[in-house]
Amino acid sequence: MSRNRKPSWLHEQLRRVGAAYLVLVVSLVPTLLAYQRVRDNARERDRERFEQTARAKADAVERRLVRYADEVVSLGGFVTANETLDVGEWQRFIRSIAVGERFPGFHSLGFAEFLLAPARAARSEEHTSELQSRLHL
Numbered sequence: 786m787s788r789n790r791k792p793s794w795l796h797e798q799l800r801r802v803g804a805a806y807l808v809l810v811v812s813l814v815p816t817l818l819a820y821q822r823v824r825d826n827a828r829e830r831d832r833e834r835f836e837q838t839a840r841a842k843a844d845a846v847e848r849r850l851v852r853y854a855d856e857v858v859s860l861g862g863f864v865t866a867n868e869t870l871d872v873g874e875w876q877r878f879i880r881s882i883a884v885g886e887r888f889p890g891f892h893s894l895g896f897a898e899f900l901l902a903p904a905r906a907a908r909s910e911e912h913t914s915e916l917q918s919r920l921h922l
Contacts (some may be wrong), residue, residue: 811848852887853891859882860894870898875895
């Protein structure tokens with residue numbers, strides 16, 4: 786009974802153009818494999834390039850931090866070596882080590898003197914008179 790059945794449309798289509806579909810499938814498989822290989826290679830190359838760039842940046846930051854730490858230690862040594870440090874000495878030292886040019890991350894460096902109460906009042910008067918002499922109205 787099944788031999789007398791009419792073939793379906795799909796079965797008839799496959800019988801007529803089956804060879805063409807076979808050629809299509811056989812050619813698409815290597816194309817898809819090549820595509821995946823190229824895509825994976827490109828991703829790997831991009832990942833490696835990113836990692837190289839990230840390593841280089843991290844190394845540069847580490848070197849810069851070491852230089853900054855060395856500079857902070859030298860500043861500490863300068864302050865420790867000078868028991869009576871004044872603003873003029875500090876500014877000369879900062880200019881001599883060229884902090885602004887060598888370390889662009891440092892926006893400003895300063896220090897604050899520790900003064901006992903009697904000296905604080907006298908220093909305050911000195912600064913006030915200095916500021917008033919600079920101001921011209």
